[in-house]
Amino acid sequence: MCQTKGTIMSVNHAQRVDLEVVADLIPPQSRVLDVGSGDGLLLELLQATKQVDGRGMELSQRGVNECVARGLSVIQGDADKDLKFYPDKGFDFVVLSQTLQATRNPKLVLDELLRIGKHAIVSFPNFGHWRVRLSLFLEGRMPVTKDLPYSWYDTPNIHFCTIRDFVNLCEELGATVEKATALDANGQKIGLSMPWWFWNFFGQQAVFLLKR
Amino acid sequence: MVALRMKRTNNEADEPSSPVLRFGADKPLKLDAGTLLSPFQIAYKTYGTLNDARSNAILVCHALTGDQHVASTNPVTGKPGWWEVLIGPGKIIDTSRFFVICSNVIGGCLGSTGPATTNPATGKPYGLDLPIITIRDMVRAQLMLVDHFGIEKLFSVLGGSMGGMQVLQWASSFPERVFSALPIATGARHSSQNIAFHEVGRQAVMADPDWHGGKYFEQGKRPEKGLAVARMAAHITYLSEAALHRKFGRNLQDREALTFGFDADFQIESYLRHQGMTFVDRFDANSYLYMTRAMDYFDLAADHGGRLADAFAGTKTRFCLVSFTSDWLFPTEESRSVVHALNAAGASVSFVEIETDRGHDAFLLDEPELFAAINGFIASAARARGLSA
Numbered sequence: 001m002c003q004t005k006g007t008i009m010s011v012n013h014a015q016r017v018d019l020e021v022v023a024d025l026i027p028p029q030s031r032v033l034d035v036g037s038g039d040g041l042l043l044e045l046l047q048a049t050k051q052v053d054g055r056g057m058e059l060s061q062r063g064v065n066e067c068v069a070r071g072l073s074v075i076q077g078d079a080d081k082d083l084k085f086y087p088d089k090g091f092d093f094v095v096l097s098q099t100l101q102a103t104r105n106p107k108l109v110l111d112e113l114l115r116i117g118k119h120a121i122v123s124f125p126n127f128g129h130w131r132v133r134l135s136l137f138l139e140g141r142m143p144v145t146k147d148l149p150y151s152w153y154d155t156p157n158i159h160f161c162t163i164r165d166f167v168n169l170c171e172e173l174g175a176t177v178e179k180a181t182a183l184d185a186n187g188q189k190i191g192l193s194m195p196w197w198f199w200n201f202f203g204q205q206a207v208f209l210l211k212r
Numbered sequence: 213m214v215a216l217r218m219k220r221t222n223n224e225a226d227e228p229s230s231p232v233l234r235f236g237a238d239k240p241l242k243l244d245a246g247t248l249l250s251p252f253q254i255a256y257k258t259y260g261t262l263n264d265a266r267s268n269a270i271l272v273c274h275a276l277t278g279d280q281h282v283a284s285t286n287p288v289t290g291k292p293g294w295w296e297v298l299i300g301p302g303k304i305i306d307t308s309r310f311f312v313i314c315s316n317v318i319g320g321c322l323g324s325t326g327p328a329t330t331n332p333a334t335g336k337p338y339g340l341d342l343p344i345i346t347i348r349d350m351v352r353a354q355l356m357l358v359d360h361f362g363i364e365k366l367f368s369v370l371g372g373s374m375g376g377m378q379v380l381q382w383a384s385s386f387p388e389r390v391f392s393a394l395p396i397a398t399g400a401r402h403s404s405q406n407i408a409f410h411e412v413g414r415q416a417v418m419a420d421p422d423w424h425g426g427k428y429f430e431q432g433k434r435p436e437k438g439l440a441v442a443r444m445a446a447h448i449t450y451l452s453e454a455a456l457h458r459k460f461g462r463n464l465q466d467r468e469a470l471t472f473g474f475d476a477d478f479q480i481e482s483y484l485r486h487q488g489m490t491f492v493d494r495f496d497a498n499s500y501l502y503m504t505r506a507m508d509y510f511d512l513a514a515d516h517g518g519r520l521a522d523a524f525a526g527t528k529t530r531f532c533l534v535s536f537t538s539d540w541l542f543p544t545e546e547s548r549s550v551v552h553a554l555n556a557a558g559a560s561v562s563f564v565e566i567e568t569d570r571g572h573d574a575f576l577l578d579e580p581e582l583f584a585a586i587n588g589f590i591a592s593a594a595r596a597r598g599l600s601a
Contacts, residue, residue, distance in 0.1 A: 055561075061564075061567070064563070064564060064565075065564050065565075065581055065584070065585060067562075068532065068562045068563075068584075068585045068588050068589060069581075069584035069585055069587065070588050071588045071589065071591050071592030071595070072562070072588075072592070073560050073562045073592075074562055074563075075551050075555070075561060075563035076563055076565060077551075082552070082555075085552040085553075086555050086556065086558075087556055087557075087558055090558045
């Protein structure tokens with residue numbers, strides 16, 4: 001693990017353990033589009049460790065300007081509206097990390113990811129996690145946790161799903177799940193041998209590698 | 213004084229104080245108008261040193277009323293170069309690292325062949341006998357200059373407004389000659405509103421009795437009033453309502469009360485009159501007609517069956533587009549449509565919209581976010597090109 005990666009990851013390690021899992025799925029020199037690239041953390045990580053040809057799309061203009069100033073190839077754009085401009089299979093990998101739940105039309109966005117990329121990588125917070133269930137079940141309130149810190153009225157996350165929901169959507173869109181990983185509350189991978197219900201209960205985040 | 217000024221402008225047109233590359237009958241410039249321009253000349257300035265691999269050249273394209281004096285004192289106005297905030301030793305575009313070329317466009321009036329240039333066939337200035345010049349013609353001429361330096365691939369081509377149009381044309385016409393492209397505050401076409409403003413300017417020039425059907429030099433005159441009005445109208449489009457209000461508001465000019473007359477009561481009037489008057493000292497009226505026409509005719513998509521993405525098919529050039537929130541001459545949407553076309557073409561593209569109230573002219577000003585974006589883009593392109601820091 002190189003120096004750069006360590007430095008970058010340490011900044012935001014707590015919130016974004018999924019980035020490392022995503023990066024591990026991408027072979028060197030790939031063409032990658034990161035949809036919802038935020039502050040460019042993943043693109044920088046991929047450029048430093050995998051020498052990818054990386055591009056980003058980000059909704060917040062401030063995030064974009066900072067990325068471009070750091071030499072990343074990023075445009076301002078909306079996953080719901082602007083993916084249609086990209087050609088079919090123009091990228092080896094299209095990544096949507098922690099953004100699906102904030103889109104207006106997750107089904108359409110996922111469909112576009114599968115069209116643009118030879119592979120799509122999607123990571124999202126699992127709304128089926130036991131803490132979420134507990135908050136709803138015992139307190140009868142929308143969950144506010146360290147990883148989902150927003151109140152219901154000001155959250156950008158308008159389309160939460162559980163791991164099982166997501167798997168269903170993939171089936172509906174004719175996508176093949178090439179690989180799936182669930183991370184527990186400590187950012188540790190949950191064993192592959194565990195059944196879906198176990199992942200759906202103990203997985204706080206999930207990372208899927210898909211193709212169609 | 214008037215005669216002196218006329219002479220000087222004429223001299224810069226024929227014998228500019230910057231280097232000139234002259235092309236004889238053997239090397240005519242093919243024009244979109246369907247004719248050949250020959251002989252013709254290109255006046256240019258260079259800064260820095262071309263490296264042995266000839267891989268560190270940056271071509272800067274100037275805007276409507278710009279010139280080749282991008283990073284050194286302008287010989288006509290005595291003012292600093294028009295992009296000295298950005299370009300020079302140790303600046304964002306560091307001339308101790310890069311070889312910067314800037315040429316006066318064809319149709320201009322500071323030494324490249326334009327309407328003020330003496331037509332060798334008649335011994336008089338071309339005036340309106342010069343064929344209409346297009347953005348593509350300007351770029352073709354620049355290519356001949358770049359060839360003259362033996363530069364196979366420009367490290368970067370950058371420019372704002374009409375300069376940005378040239379950048380897009382370069383990337384579209386000669387993609388293999390452009391490693392990276394930075395079109396700023398521009399668009400792939402001139403909008404109807406922009407053509408409208410240009411038409412107002414041209415009509416102002418042509419309505420001036422001193423214009424003489426474009427043959428004013430032969431009459432010992434210049435349409436200064438018409439050109440000044442054209443500049444005043446255009447200048448408003450380079451600013452924004454917010455910036456005008458911030459700078460001038462309804463403030464009165466050197467007076468305590470309204471005069472109930474048509475003097476420049478308001479500061480904004482006085483400011484615009486000054487802009488108009490100083491402009492005519494440095495710019496040729498016919499050249500203004502040609503430059504505005506070149507921008508009006510620009511429509512990159514139309515040259516490719518209406519599909520802008522086809523203008524960039526298969527491009528390997530790295531792009532970075534910049535727009536400004538308060539620019540209503542080339543609003544962000546114009547840049548965004550270029551970005552979408554580049555996405556469709558699978559191009560590598562960055563796009564930054566900068567928040568400012570300074571309008572279209574923001575690209576010429578000290579805008580830290582603009583500089584940060586250019587710096588980041590140039591630095592990463594230089595790494596990709598293998599240029600040492």
